[in-house]
Amino acid sequence: MADGTAVPGSSAWQYVEDVIRRTMARFHFEEIRTPVLEEEGLIVRGIGEGSDIVTKEMFVVERGNDRYVLRPEVTAPVMRAWLQHHLEQRGGVQRLYYIGPCFRAERPQKGRYRQFHQFGCETIGADDPRADAEVIALMLAVYDAFGITGSRLRINTLGLPEERKQYVEALRAWLTPHKDTLSESGRQRLEKNPLRILDTKDEREQALLRDAPLLIDFTGEQTRERYESVKQCLGDAGIDFIEDFLLVRGLDYYMHTAFELESPDLGAQSALAGGGRYDLLASALGSNCPAPGVGFAAGIERLLLALDAQDATIPEALPPDVFLVALGDDAQRWAFREAQRLRRQGISASFDLKGRSMKAQMREAHRQRAPFTLIAGQTELEAGVVQLKNMDSGEQVQLSADKVPEHISKCLRDARGSEDSAPVSSR
RNA sequence: GUGACCGUAGCUCAGUCGGUUAGAGCGCCAGGUUGUGGCCCUGGAGGUCGUGGGUUCAAUUCCCAUCGGUCACCCCA
Structure with a gap:
C-alpha cells in the first residue's frame, strides 16, 4: 500500500x-x-x-x-x-x-x-x-x-487580482527592511510569495506583522x-x-x-x-x-x-433482522435457502459460513445484534417447523416453516413500533 | 522534500542491564450446558519480537542498513 x-x-x-x-x-x-x-x-x-x-x-x-x-x-x-x-x-x-x-x-x-x-x-x-x-x-x-x-x-x-498585486508589492517593500527578523522560510516566501508570510506560525513573524500593511487598505x-x-x-x-x-x-x-x-x-x-x-x-x-x-x-x-x-456517538452498522442458526449438514443447506427466501422479501438475514457449533452461532448472532434467530436442526426439518427466538426476551416459539417470513415481518414491525428512539436509517 | 520518535500475539501494551519453553488484558476457539447468546469458570490456538546484515559462545535485547508507522516543519482539506 x-x-x-x-x-x-x-x-x-x-x-x-x-x-x-x-x-x-x-x-x-x-x-x-x-x-x-x-x-x-x-x-x-x-x-x-x-x-x-x-x-x-x-x-x-x-x-x-x-x-x-x-x-x-x-x-x-x-x-x-x-x-x-x-x-x-x-x-x-x-x-x-x-x-x-x-x-x-x-x-x-x-x-x-x-x-x-x-x-x-x-x-x-x-x-x-x-x-x-x-x-x-x-x-x-x-x-x-x-x-x-x-x-x-x-x-x-x-x-x-489588481488590488492584491499592489498589496503584495507594498507588503514586500515593507518587509524587506525587516528581513533579519524573518525566519529562513519567511525570507524565501518574501521572494516567491509574500502573502504566505501572513499565515506564519513563527511568533516573531506574527509580532512583526502586527504593524504590516493590510490588504483591505489596498x-x-x-x-x-x-x-x-x-x-x-x-x-x-x-x-x-x-x-x-x-x-x-x-x-x-x-x-x-x-x-x-x-x-x-x-x-x-x-x-x-x-x-x-x-x-x-x-x-x-x-x-x-x-x-x-x-x-x-x-x-x-x-x-x-x-x-x-469530541467523543461523538457514531451510529453502529445496522444489525440483520434475523440470524439463521443451523445444526447439521441438511440444516446448513436450509439456512442458505431460507436466508435467500427472507432476503427476497426484504428481510435482512445473516448466517454462519464456518460450520460452527450451535453455541458459536448463537454467539455470532448476539455479536451481530440480531433481534431474532431462526433455529433448525434435523428434528425441525423433518417436522417442517423452525424455532424462532427473540434474542431480547429469550422467548422461543415453534413455527410452521411456511409461515416464517410473515411471522418475522410481524415481529419486526412490533419490535420497531415499540421503539421510541429516533429511526437511525430506513432500510 | 527536511527533522524527531516508534515497530513484541488480531488489538492495547508489559518484558529481556545480551543467556533455558517471550508474557498480560481484551478478542478468538472449545468445554462446563447430548441442540441455545449475553455473566461466570476451565482449557486451547495464535508470535521468524518489522526485514536484512553486523558484533558476540549466545541477539527480540547492542550496532548499521532497510521497510513500515507516527508526529512536527512545510503545505493545506
Whole structure:
C-alpha cells in the first residue's frame, strides 16, 4: 500500500457521507461527480503554476504524449465540467456538491494523507454576495449536523487580482527592511510569495506583522462594499465569524471572499474546511464564458478526527433482522435457502459460513445484534417447523416453516413500533 | 522534500542491564450446558519480537542498513 493512503471503510464513514448528503440536499445542492484522473493542464491553469500543489504535490500519470494527474482538489474539475457541458445553458445558477478522493504527494501526518477525501460545494453562475454567505452557511450546517462545536470561522477578502498585486508589492517593500527578523522560510516566501508570510506560525513573524500593511487598505470601494454585504448576510443569519485580515488561501484562483473553518481538535492541520470566491477561474481555464463561482472544500478525515476528539456517538452498522442458526449438514443447506427466501422479501438475514457449533452461532448472532434467530436442526426439518427466538426476551416459539417470513415481518414491525428512539436509517 | 520518535500475539501494551519453553488484558476457539447468546469458570490456538546484515559462545535485547508507522516543519482539506 502506498504511503498515506489508508481508506477508512467503517460504519463511521457511511454515517459521515450520509449526513453530508442529507445536509447538501437540505440546501438543494445537486451532486456532481468528476473523474479522479484529470488532464494536467487543467489543474496547472486552474490552481496556478507557482502554487505548491502544482510544483511539488501532484501525482502524475503519463500515457504516450498525454499527461494526467490524480486530482489534488475538485473545484477546477467541477468548473471544467460546468464549461464543457455548458451547464450555464441550463439557465439559472448551478448549486453543486461533490464528495470523493483527492491526492497530494505530501509527507503524511495527522490530518494529512496522500489519498484523502474531500466534500464541498460550488455555486457557479452567481456573483451575488448572498451566494458567498450561503456557501459558508452550508459549510457550517454540515458541522452542525454532526454536533461539532468549538470550531472558528475566519473570513477575509482577497480583493481583486489588481488590488492584491499592489498589496503584495507594498507588503514586500515593507518587509524587506525587516528581513533579519524573518525566519529562513519567511525570507524565501518574501521572494516567491509574500502573502504566505501572513499565515506564519513563527511568533516573531506574527509580532512583526502586527504593524504590516493590510490588504483591505489596498482595495477599492467595490471590493469593500461587496465584502461588507457578505458580512452583513452572515450577520443576518446569526453566523458568528472572526474577521482575519491575515487569512490567505493557497490556491491562486481565489479572490474577494476567503474563509476557513478551524478546529482546536486537529493538531497541526487545523483547518476543517476552507473556500472562497473564484470568478476568474473559468477564464484561467481558457473560457470566455463568464462563470463567477464560490465554494468550499472540506476534508472528511479531519471531520472524523474532530468527531473522535469530541467523543461523538457514531451510529453502529445496522444489525440483520434475523440470524439463521443451523445444526447439521441438511440444516446448513436450509439456512442458505431460507436466508435467500427472507432476503427476497426484504428481510435482512445473516448466517454462519464456518460450520460452527450451535453455541458459536448463537454467539455470532448476539455479536451481530440480531433481534431474532431462526433455529433448525434435523428434528425441525423433518417436522417442517423452525424455532424462532427473540434474542431480547429469550422467548422461543415453534413455527410452521411456511409461515416464517410473515411471522418475522410481524415481529419486526412490533419490535420497531415499540421503539421510541429516533429511526437511525430506513432500510 | 527536511527533522524527531516508534515497530513484541488480531488489538492495547508489559518484558529481556545480551543467556533455558517471550508474557498480560481484551478478542478468538472449545468445554462446563447430548441442540441455545449475553455473566461466570476451565482449557486451547495464535508470535521468524518489522526485514536484512553486523558484533558476540549466545541477539527480540547492542550496532548499521532497510521497510513500515507516527508526529512536527512545510503545505493545506
